[in-house]
Amino acid sequence: xxxxxxxxxxxxxxxxxxxxxxxxxxxxxxxxxxxxxxxxxxxxxxxxxxxxxxxxxxxxxxxxxxxxxxxxxxxxxxxxxxxxxxxxxxxxxxxxxxxxxxxxxxxxxxxxxxxxxxxxxxxxxxxxxxxxxxxxxxxxxxxxxxxxxxxxxxxxxxxxxxxxxxxxxxxxxxxxxxxxxxxxxxxxxxxxxxxxxxxxxxxxxxxxxxxxxxxxxxxxxxxxxxxxxxxxxxxxxxxxxxxxxxxxxxxxxxxxxxxxxxxxxxxxxxxxxxxxxxxxxxxxxxxxxxxxxxxxxxxxxxxxxxxxxxxxxxxxxxxxxxxxxxxxxxxxxxxxxxxxxxxxxxxxxxxxxxxxxxxxxxxxxxxxxxxxxxxxxxxxxxxxxx
Numbered sequence: 001x002x003x004x005x006x007x008x009x010x011x012x013x014x015x016x017x018x019x020x021x022x023x024x025x026x027x028x029x030x031x032x033x034x035x036x037x038x039x040x041x042x043x044x045x046x047x048x049x050x051x052x053x054x055x056x057x058x059x060x061x062x063x064x065x066x067x068x069x070x071x072x073x074x075x076x077x078x079x080x081x082x083x084x085x086x087x088x089x090x091x092x093x094x095x096x097x098x099x100x101x102x103x104x105x106x107x108x109x110x111x112x113x114x115x116x117x118x119x120x121x122x123x124x125x126x127x128x129x130x131x132x133x134x135x136x137x138x139x140x141x142x143x144x145x146x147x148x149x150x151x152x153x154x155x156x157x158x159x160x161x162x163x164x165x166x167x168x169x170x171x172x173x174x175x176x177x178x179x180x181x182x183x184x185x186x187x188x189x190x191x192x193x194x195x196x197x198x199x200x201x202x203x204x205x206x207x208x209x210x211x212x213x214x215x216x217x218x219x220x221x222x223x224x225x226x227x228x229x230x231x232x233x234x235x236x237x238x239x240x241x242x243x244x245x246x247x248x249x250x251x252x253x254x255x256x257x258x259x260x261x262x263x264x265x266x267x268x269x270x271x272x273x274x275x276x277x278x279x280x281x282x283x284x285x286x287x288x289x290x291x292x293x294x295x296x297x298x299x300x301x302x303x304x305x306x307x308x309x310x311x312x313x314x315x316x317x318x319x320x321x322x323x324x325x326x327x328x329x330x331x332x333x334x335x336x337x338x339x340x341x342x343x344x345x346x347x348x349x350x351x352x353x354x355x356x357x358x359x360x361x362x363x364x365x366x367x368x369x370x371x372x373x374x375x376x377x378x379x380x381x382x383x384x385x386x
Contacts, residue, residue, distance in 0.1 A: 042076070138228075142224050173185055190302075220243055260289075
């Protein structure tokens with residue numbers, strides 16, 4: 001009850017702040033017009049329910065709990081962005097599941113309209129984590145979750161034009177909440193080429209490479225989870241791998257023409273254990289606007305963004321994850337999004353996720369090893385942001 005009350009108060013506070021006029025959210029002192037301070041925030045109200053709960057087991061059930069459905073306010077964020085001349089600072093704090101933690105903590109310097117350097121706790125140029133609140137579905141693809149690391153402390157250089165992006169960086173293997181010793185490091189490079197880029201049509205192809213030296217204070221493992229916000233149900237996983245480093249790669253393509261969006265990503269990792277192990281996966285999605293005129297695209301991130309207010313779109317997504325001897329996972333998802341206005345949107349998702357071909361000694365133990373495990377669930381999200 002206390003947790004529910006805390007979430008309700010916090011959500012009400014975020015909504016109240018966001019519903020103020022834009023002039024009140026952005027502060028620009030009269031004596032320094034080049035300095036601006038903008039408050040930012042978001043909160044998600046999620047509901048999810050299993051359709052075949054009696055056929056599945058979860059870690060919570062294995063430990064004595066039982067989850068049929070859930071209503072959550074589990075990702076509320078508040079922060080600010082301060083700009084002055086060519087400098088920009090950003091701090092974002094997350095309030096979730098009894099914990100408060102930092103997300104983006106960055107300082108950015110723009111050399112000109114095309115190039116910038118960013119220092120601090122940030123996502124690396126690999127996968128689609130940079131999408132942020134602009135996800136088409138309630139959760140990112142399970143393949144992207146498997147291979148794409150969380151934010152890391154480091155420095156990134158980005159050069160972008162209408163025709164291409166180049167992003168590269170060097171990072172520790174820890175974040176703002178990690179201890180500072182023996183973290184290892186990450187080196188990342190991403191290239192995106194846009195042969196077509198105009199008001200109605202975008203076509204790009206790209207690739208990325210990420211090298212990780214894990215150091216002695218971090219672990220290296222991969223797992224496939226059900227793309228659901230109410231709990232992270234693991235279907236397949238490698239467990240901790242005895243490897244000093246790994247190389248990750250990504251190949252992607254995106255096409256937008258007016259109402260239609262097509263997007264595909266192939267990701268993988270090569271892990272240097274006693275024998276080299278290779279894991280890979282593919283995901284693709286399609287979006288079509290039933291009501292609306294144009295899919296949105298951000299050339300800086302190379303990713304689609306939230307559609308214009310009043311848009312109603314239908315979506316489909318497919319994921320395939322191959323963890324070699326540790327099992328395989330497939331996900332099929334359908335979605336319906338309505339963009340109420342620039343602050344509010346609502347999402348409805350159906351998810352079917354299947355794990356199979358796990359080894360006899362695999363974790364988690366609750367999984368029935370002699371059969372495939374398929375989960376069906378429906379989830380909705382009301383998201384508010386400013």
